[in-house]
Amino acid sequence: MNETTHNEHLIEYVKRLADDALILGHRISEWCSHAPFLEEDIALANVALDYIGRSRLYYQYAAALIGDDTSEDDLAYMRDQRDFHNLLIVELPRGNFAYSMVRQLIMDAYNTEYLDALRHSRDTTLAAIAEKASKETRYHLRRSRDWILRLGDGTPESHDKTQAALEELWGYTHELFDLDPVETALLEAGIAVDTPALKARWLSTISTTLEAATLTLPEDDWAVRGGRTGYHTENLGHLLTDMQSVHRAYPGQQW
Amino acid sequence: MDKPDTGWIERETRRAHSDLPEIWTLLDSVCDPEIPVLSLFDLGVLHDIRQLGGCIKVSITPTYSGCPALETMRDDILKTLSQAGFEDAQVEVCLSPVWSSNWMSPEGRRKLKDYGIAPPMKHCRAGDTPDAGIGCPFCGSHNTARLSEFGATACKAMFTCADCKETFDFFKNI
Numbered sequence: 008m009n010e011t012t013h014n015e016h017l018i019e020y021v022k023r024l025a026d027d028a029l030i031l032g033h034r035i036s037e038w039c040s041h042a043p044f045l046e047e048d049i050a051l052a053n054v055a056l057d058y059i060g061r062s063r064l065y066y067q068y069a070a071a072l073i074g075d076d077t078s079e080d081d082l083a084y085m086r087d088q089r090d091f092h093n094l095l096i097v098e099l100p101r102g103n104f105a106y107s108m109v110r111q112l113i114m115d116a117y118n119t120e121y122l123d124a125l126r127h128s129r130d131t132t133l134a135a136i137a138e139k140a141s142k143e144t145r146y147h148l149r150r151s152r153d154w155i156l157r158l159g160d161g162t163p164e165s166h167d168k169t170q171a172a173l174e175e176l177w178g179y180t181h182e183l184f185d186l187d188p189v190e191t192a193l194l195e196a197g198i199a200v201d202t203p204a205l206k207a208r209w210l211s212t213i214s215t216t217l218e219a220a221t222l223t224l225p226e227d228d229w230a231v232r233g234g235r236t237g238y239h240t241e242n243l244g245h246l247l248t249d250m251q252s253v254h255r256a257y258p259g260q261q262w
Numbered sequence: 263m264d265k266p267d268t269g270w271i272e273r274e275t276r277r278a279h280s281d282l283p284e285i286w287t288l289l290d291s292v293c294d295p296e297i298p299v300l301s302l303f304d305l306g307v308l309h310d311i312r313q314l315g316g317c318i319k320v321s322i323t324p325t326y327s328g329c330p331a332l333e334t335m336r337d338d339i340l341k342t343l344s345q346a347g348f349e350d351a352q353v354e355v356c357l358s359p360v361w362s363s364n365w366m367s368p369e370g371r372r373k374l375k376d377y378g379i380a381p382p383m384k385h386c387r388a389g390d391t392p393d394a395g396i397g398c399p400f401c402g403s404h405n406t407a408r409l410s411e412f413g414a415t416a417c418k419a420m421f422t423c424a425d426c427k428e429t430f431d432f433f434k435n436i
Binding site: 046049050053054055056057058059060061063064131132134135136138139140142143144145146149150 | 324326327328329330357358360361387388389390391409410411412413414416420434436
């Protein structure tokens with residue numbers, strides 16, 4: 008592989024990681040001032056901030072790799088939905104509280120494995136970001152796991168809502184473990200994470216938690232894919248309209 | 263008393279061997295905007311100071327990935343240097359080695375406690391917060407319980423003391 012192709016692959020890979028973190032961070036931030044009680048509101052705002060901060064580290068790195076005058080803000084606020092290559096699961100609307108917590112359990116358990124592997128990347132910037140983010144992910148996972156136990160093993164209503172959320176989200180989890188040619192090439196270069204190899208441990212965390220929460224692991228009978236190639240659900244466009252509006256109305260403005 | 267952490271000892275040694283002691287002393291006046299009793303050096307954010315040609319290069323390291331104070335810290339460093347006549351200065355953010363609450367200076371831990379925030383524990387896995395037993399910064403009791411792993415800023419958790427009944431912040435281990 009020549010150097011230009013390698014660089015293009017790396018930029019694409021870093022932007023994907025940034026998009027995943029930004030879009031999920033934005034979705035969590037939508038709970039701010041809407042959470043069920045004050046401590047939970049603060050917790051969700053903190054978790055959102057961790058994800059958005061992580062996305063900034065990735066976008067800053069992507070901007071540096073692109074090399075011209077591109078900034079992190081250009082990448083976050085000036086691209087359209089087809090240019091975002093995030094996983095579909097992160098763009099789905101926040102839904103009810105159980106739905107948001109099930110998504111967090113899925114993503115926090117995934118990030119625990121993903122970042123632990125990325126810490127060993129041959130790319131030293133990605134390894135450093137992963138080292139920092141993996142420490143934060145420990146308390147994210149502890150929190151989302153506690154919520155699933157409480158909701159699943161709570162009242163019949165909370166149990167049913169949590170089980171329904173699992174059924175609605177499960178088909179979006181398969182995309183988390185795909186590898187496309189970009190990732191395969193970077194995996195061979197010792198940079199990207201081997202996502203199929205993470206699935207067994209991820210599934211074990213999820214199954215153990217669901218079992219303790221008296222919930223049932225859904226069947227693998229449907230799957231939706233497309234985020235990595237820019238084919239999104241209708242939800243991403245609405246999210247971007249909201250998230251990018253201020254920057255697009257006042258491009259280049261500073262606080 | 264517990265032995266100081268190796269992370270702190272490394273930082274203290276780096277400062278002690280620096281050719282620019284006056285700059286380190288000057289930057290002792292730059293504090294965390296959220297915890298104004300703690301200098302960036304005490305907090306462990308001020309990583310290194312070097313001089314390249316005529317330019318002062320200050321490296322800082324973020325605490326939490328989402329900590330919005332980092333940009334204020336950068337501006338405050340440049341302003342302090344500029345006011346002291348060091349116009350040619352740069353602040354670079356280094357991600358590696360990764361900041362840890364173990365880098366806080368013993369002086370910083372004392373100041374934090376005097377300010378009403380329980381300092382991080384000496385021995386605790388990064389990212390973990392105990393559910394009880396953190397020493398109350400007001401009355402010293404360990405008869406305390408965690409209210410939430412999250413607080414007003416990314417670095418803090420909320421506790422309550424069963425003896426003096428005060429609610430207090432705990433600076434988390436990370």
